[in-house]
Every structure is written in structure tokens, then in C-alpha cells.
Amino acid sequence: MADFLQLTFSGLTTGAAYALVALGFAIVFRGTRAINFAQGEYVMLAGVTAGALHAWAHPPLAVVVVAVVLLGALCGLATEVACARFLRRPDPHTLTLATIGLGVAIKAVVLLATDRKAYTLPGFSGEATVALGGAVLDAQALWNCALVALAAGALAAFLRHAPLGVALRASADDAEMAAASGFSRRGAAAWSFALAGALAAAAGAGLAAVSPVNYDFGTLLGLKGFAAAMLGGLGSMPGAVVGGFAIGLMEAWFAGYVSGTYADVVAFSVLLVVLFTRPTGLFAAVRVERV
Amino acid sequence: MSERRGRLLALGLVAAGLAVAPLAFHGDYEHGLLVGFCINLLLLTGLNLITGHAGQVSLAQAGFWGLGAYVAGILGAEGIGPTWLSFVAAPVVVAAASLVVGLPSLRLRGLYFTMASLGAGVVLFLLFSRAVELTGGPNGLLGVPVLELGPLMLDTPTRIYWLAAPLALAGLAFAAWFADSRWGLALRAAAASEPAAAAAGVPIFRLRLLAFTLSGAFAGLAGALETYESGFVSPEPFGFIAAVTLLVVLTLAGAGTLLGPVVGAGLLFALDELLADAADLRPLIIGVLFLVTVQALPQGVVGALAARRRARREAAAAPAARAAAEAVAR
Numbered sequence: 001m002a003d004f005l006q007l008t009f010s011g012l013t014t015g016a017a018y019a020l021v022a023l024g025f026a027i028v029f030r031g032t033r034a035i036n037f038a039q040g041e042y043v044m045l046a047g048v049t050a051g052a053l054h055a056w057a058h059p060p061l062a063v064v065v066v067a068v069v070l071l072g073a074l075c076g077l078a079t080e081v082a083c084a085r086f087l088r089r090p091d092p093h094t095l096t097l098a099t100i101g102l103g104v105a106i107k108a109v110v111l112l113a114t115d116r117k118a119y120t121l122p123g124f125s126g127e128a129t130v131a132l133g134g135a136v137l138d139a140q141a142l143w144n145c146a147l148v149a150l151a152a153g154a155l156a157a158f159l160r161h162a163p164l165g166v167a168l169r170a171s172a173d174d175a176e177m178a179a180a181s182g183f184s185r186r187g188a189a190a191w192s193f194a195l196a197g198a199l200a201a202a203a204g205a206g207l208a209a210v211s212p213v214n215y216d217f218g219t220l221l222g223l224k225g226f227a228a229a230m231l232g233g234l235g236s237m238p239g240a241v242v243g244g245f246a247i248g249l250m251e252a253w254f255a256g257y258v259s260g261t262y263a264d265v266v267a268f269s270v271l272l273v274v275l276f277t278r279p280t281g282l283f284a285a286v287r288v289e290r291v
Numbered sequence: 292m293s294e295r296r297g298r299l300l301a302l303g304l305v306a307a308g309l310a311v312a313p314l315a316f317h318g319d320y321e322h323g324l325l326v327g328f329c330i331n332l333l334l335l336t337g338l339n340l341i342t343g344h345a346g347q348v349s350l351a352q353a354g355f356w357g358l359g360a361y362v363a364g365i366l367g368a369e370g371i372g373p374t375w376l377s378f379v380a381a382p383v384v385v386a387a388a389s390l391v392v393g394l395p396s397l398r399l400r401g402l403y404f405t406m407a408s409l410g411a412g413v414v415l416f417l418l419f420s421r422a423v424e425l426t427g428g429p430n431g432l433l434g435v436p437v438l439e440l441g442p443l444m445l446d447t448p449t450r451i452y453w454l455a456a457p458l459a460l461a462g463l464a465f466a467a468w469f470a471d472s473r474w475g476l477a478l479r480a481a482a483a484s485e486p487a488a489a490a491a492g493v494p495i496f497r498l499r500l501l502a503f504t505l506s507g508a509f510a511g512l513a514g515a516l517e518t519y520e521s522g523f524v525s526p527e528p529f530g531f532i533a534a535v536t537l538l539v540v541l542t543l544a545g546a547g548t549l550l551g552p553v554v555g556a557g558l559l560f561a562l563d564e565l566l567a568d569a570a571d572l573r574p575l576i577i578g579v580l581f582l583v584t585v586q587a588l589p590q591g592v593v594g595a596l597a598a599r600r601r602a603r604r605e606a607a608a609a610p611a612a613r614a615a616a617e618a619v620a621r
Contacts, residue, residue, distance in 0.1 A: 100538075
């Protein structure tokens with residue numbers, strides 16, 4: 001039982017990060033119908049920046065987190081500029097491919113800037129642990145789950161009540177109508193990318209506090225976050241959160257009970273199974289095109 | 292000049308280029324790069340079938356390439372059969388694997404197929420580094436013997452090149468024939484408009500499956516060459532970045548054109564030549580190139596040139612057509 005709890009806690013910690021990344025995929029997909037493959041690299045950039053900032057000036061942790069979340073939002077805006085600037089009418093397919101290029105470029109820049117060094121952040125409440133049912137829970141696991149709850153709650157409230165959030169929802173439902181009422185596709189895309197960037201950056205700070213991060217850890221994470229988004233149903237916000245935690249838990253249990261070596265394969269097997277059997281995911285938000 | 296003559300001429304030029312290349316570049320290192328050119332040419336020719344002609348963007352090609360390399364490497368290191376057997380076994384195994392992957396994933400369209408191919412590629416890549424007993428894991432698979440073809444020992448890059456170049460050329464010629472065949476035409480029609488092609492009786496799914504399986508066979512052959520050229524296999528070259536790189540250079544050079552893969556492989560050759568001392572810069576250049584290309588030059592260099600030539604020809608033909616129309620009207 002203690003084993004099970006321990007594995008569950010570790011699954012929740014990484015699952016929280018997957019959930020944040022998956023939320024980013026969902027937002028961008030709703031805003032642009034594209035899949036943003038730079039998502040995982042935002043997480044990496046934020047994690048590395050947070051660690052570097054901490055090592056350099058030791059500012060209070062809250063300052064570090066706020067700074068990287070802002071950086072993430074900026075990154076998102078930059079993505080929209082870099083990936084849609086040359087297109088008169090950005091189509092989802094081209095936009096998706098362009099974000100792959102951008103993701104590779106971000107990773108390469110961090111590789112050159114950090115020379116493969118790994119960075120870390122202290123736990124948000126130090127080394128504190130919580131003992132529960134024979135298992136030891138790192139307080140950071142709670143922080144990461146709290147980050148997800150905070151982000152998901154804020155996002156839901158924002159989309160429901162804020163004028164901009166309403167406009168974003170309108171644009172996701174019917175981009176032409178929203179554009180006719182004065183909220184352009186371009187605006188929807190820019191804000192969606194910015195929100196996704198901020199969420200990914202929060203995940204980056206949360207993960208840097210769990211284990212050291214370097215230039216290389218964003219790609220696999222982003223792809224797993226995408227698997228989570230697909231499991232939940234691409235474009236569905238509750239689906240993204242459920243999918244994220246589900247992937248995190250499955251991975252941790254698989255690592256504990258079956259094989260730690262092959263745990264990384266779990267997320268992608270889930271992705272393939274979802275695509276082949278139920279491409280709309282658990283919470284269908286879109287219709288999938290089939291031959 | 293007829294289209295067919297033009298294509299034969301292009302193939303002849305590529306053959307001549309492949310024949311004189313080892314004379315223009317000297318030394319084992321340079322000849323190793325030339326073998327790399329042939330490997331990339333095979334990979335891109337295969338990718339061009341499914342992504343260029345059939346219009347289904349695949350991110351599985353690097354994983355299939357790795358699978359071919361490991362099939363060849365394991366057969367060679369374990370001493371199962373003669374070494375040349377790898378050049379049969381690797382394409383067959385990888386073609387079978389791509390058939391298995393394609394069966395469910397080609398039912399999906401557009402981005403969803405791309406995602407499924409991405410998933411398959413990543414799973415393969417993870418298996419390369421995790422199935423340590425079979426593949427040697429991250430440290431790589433050692434003990435790959437020298438390739439023997441009957442009495443010939445292909446033990447230097449130069450000698451391997453004389454196997455790789457004809458293979459790459461034959462692959463390109465086969466792809467040119469396939470693209471011109473009724474299957475190739477049907478695939479391009481389906482890429483342009485699925486409903487129209489389906490209404491005309493094109494078995495879209497089966498043809499795409501054929502193209503995907505063929506692309507796997509090409510990747511398998513490239514993998515076997517890679518293994519015997521480098522003498523060992525490690526997972527690193529077959530990751531996500533490799534899948535993206537192949538897609539980048541094919542898009543940049545011109546997907547769906549005969550010479551696109553040749554220009555693409557040349558591009559990678561030039562990149563490796565220029566960045567011999569600054570390998571860390573490679574992903575940055577690839578990323579930025581891709582970012583710009585997909586937006587500014589979606590048809591690629593060869594595609595854009597062909598479009599310009601077409602436009603010029605049509606412009607030249609326009610006055611004649613107008614005169615003819617006026618004559619008819621009168």
C-alpha cells in the first residue's frame with residue numbers, strides 16, 4: 001500500500017506538468033486549430049531560465065516564478081509572430097509544421113547558451129515532506145498539483161467571465177463570426193499562444209523544483225503532454241487536466257510494477273491507442289477526419 | 292522536351308554526378324560523407340513517396356531508418372547468415388513494420404496521421420535505447436562485421452560508396468517510375484482532392500498503404516547502409532530531430548518532385564561539410580530554415596523553380612492562344 005501511494009504521488013507530480021502542457025495544447029488548438037509543438041520547449045526554457053535566475057541572483061522564489069511565467073507568455077506571443085508572420089491566411093497545417101521548426105530552434109538556442117548544463121530550483125517550501133500512509137510525499141508534489149488547480153481555475157474563470165476570454169471562446173466556436181464582430185483570428189491566435197506559453201512556463205518552474213533540467217528535457221515532455229491532450233480529447237480543457245494526470249499516473253504505476261526502463265513508452269502507446277480507437281479522446285471536443 | 296525525356300535526362304545527370312563525386316572529393320572522411328549523401332537520398336526518396344506524392348506528412352521515417360540499421364546490426368553482430376543478407380532483411384522487416392503502422396494510422400487524415408507516425412517513430416526510438424539486451428542501449432551495438440559481397444570486402448568508405456551509389460540511383464529511378472505510374476498519378480489525385488479521386492474509383496487507402504510500405508523499404512535499405520558504413524549502431528541518429536530534419540530538407544528542396552530528394556540530400560551534405568567543426572549549430576540552422584521555408588516557400592526550391600518555368604511558358608503561350616481565340620471568334 002505504501003508502495004502504491006508512493007508511486008501515485010510521483011505520478012501526480014509529473015502528471016501535473018503534463019496537465020499544464022496539455023492545457024496549452026488545448027488552448028492553442030481551440031484558438032488556431034493547430035498543434036503547437038514548441039509547447040514542450042517553453043517548459044524547458046522556463047525551467048532552465050528559472051534555475052539560472054535562481055543561481056545568479058537568488059531572488060525570492062515567487063519572483064522567479066512570476067518572471068518565468070511572463071517569459072513564457074512572451075514566448076507564446078513570439079511564436080505567433082514567428083510562425084504566422086509570412087502567411088496571409090495561416091492554415092493549421094502550416095502553422096503546426098512551423099511550430100516544429102521553432103521548437104527545434106528554441107532547443108538549439110538553449111543548447112548553445114547553456115552548453116548542456118543542468119539547472120535546478122529549490123522546492124517551493126524547501127525540503128519539506130509530508131508523511132502519509134507510510135509513504136513520503138515531497139511537498140513539491142502538492143505545489144505542482146496546486147499550480148494545476150490554480151491554472152485550470154483561473155483559466156476557466158477567465159474564459160467564462162473576462163471579455164477577452166469570452167471573445168476567445170467565440171473565436172474557437174466560429175472564427176469568421178468572431179472576426180466579423182471585431183475579434184480577429186490573428187488576435188485569437190496571439191492570445192492563445194500567450195496563455196499556452198504562460199501555462200507551460202509554470203510547469204517548467206514546477207519541474208525544475210523536482211529534478212535538474214537541461215536543454216534536452218522539453219521535447220519528450222512536450223510530446224507526452226500532447227499524448228495527454230489527445231487522451232483527454234484535443235481542445236477540451238477538462239480533458240487536458242484529466243489526460244495529464246492519467247498519463248502521469250499510468251507512467252508511474254507502470255514504472256513501479258512492470259518496468260522502469262520502458263515507462264517512457266507508455267504515453268506514446270496511449271497516444272497510438274487513442275488515435276486508432278477513439279481519436280476524439282475521452283471528452284470529445286472535435287470531430288476527427290477519417291478516410 | 293517531353294516530360295519523360297526530361298526525367299531520363301535528370302536521372303542521367305544524377306548518375307553522372309554520383310560517378311564523378313568520389314573523384315571531386317578525396318579521402319575517407321569525404322567519402323564517408325558521400326555515403327551519407329546516398330543514405331539521405333534513399334531516406335528522402337522514400338519519404339517523398341508518402342509525404343510528397345501521397346501528401347501524408349510522416350514523422351516516422353527516422354524511426355524506420357533506425358529499425359533498418361538495428362536489423363542489419365543485430366544480424367551482422369550475431370553472425371546470422373552472410374552479411375549481404377542484411378540488405379534483404381532490413382528492407383523487408385521495415386516494410387512489414389511500416390505496413391503494420393500504416394494499417395491503422397493511414398485511416399486517419401492530415402495532422403492525425405502525422406501524429407500517429409510521430410508516435411510510432413518515438414516508440415521505435417525509445418525501444419532502441421531501452422531494449423538494452425537486444426540493441427546495446429545508449430552505448431550502442433558493437434561488433435558489426437565488415438560487409439562482404441562474395442569475394443569483395445567492402446571495408447573502406449570508398450568501397451561502400453560503390454555499393455551505396457547504385458542503390459540510391461536505383462531507388463530514385465524506381466521512385467520516378469512509380470510516381471509516373473497510374474498508382475502515382477492516383478496518389479497525387481487523392482492528395483489534391485480526396486472526394487474527386489474516390490469518386491473516380493481510386494482505392495485511396497490501399498494506395499497510401501503501398502506508398503508508406505515502400506517508404507519503409509527505402510528506410511530499411513538506408514539503415515543497412517548506415518550500419519555497415521559506421522560499423523556500429525547507436526540510437527542517437529534516429530530521434531525526433533532526425534525525423535524533423537528529413538521533413539525539413541524535403542520540404543525545403545521540394546516535396547513531390549523528382550529532384551527534391553537529390554537537392555535535399557545535397558543540402559544535408561553541404562550542411563555536414565560546412566558544420567564539421569560546429570555540429571551544435573546544426574539543429575539551430577535546421578529549425579530556422581524549416582520555420583522560414585514552410586511559410587515562405589511551401590513548394591520548396593525545386594517546386595518553386597518548376598512553377599516559375601511553368602508560368603513563363605504559359606506567359607509565352609498566352610499571345611498565341613489569344614491570337615488563336617480571336618481567329619476562331621472571327
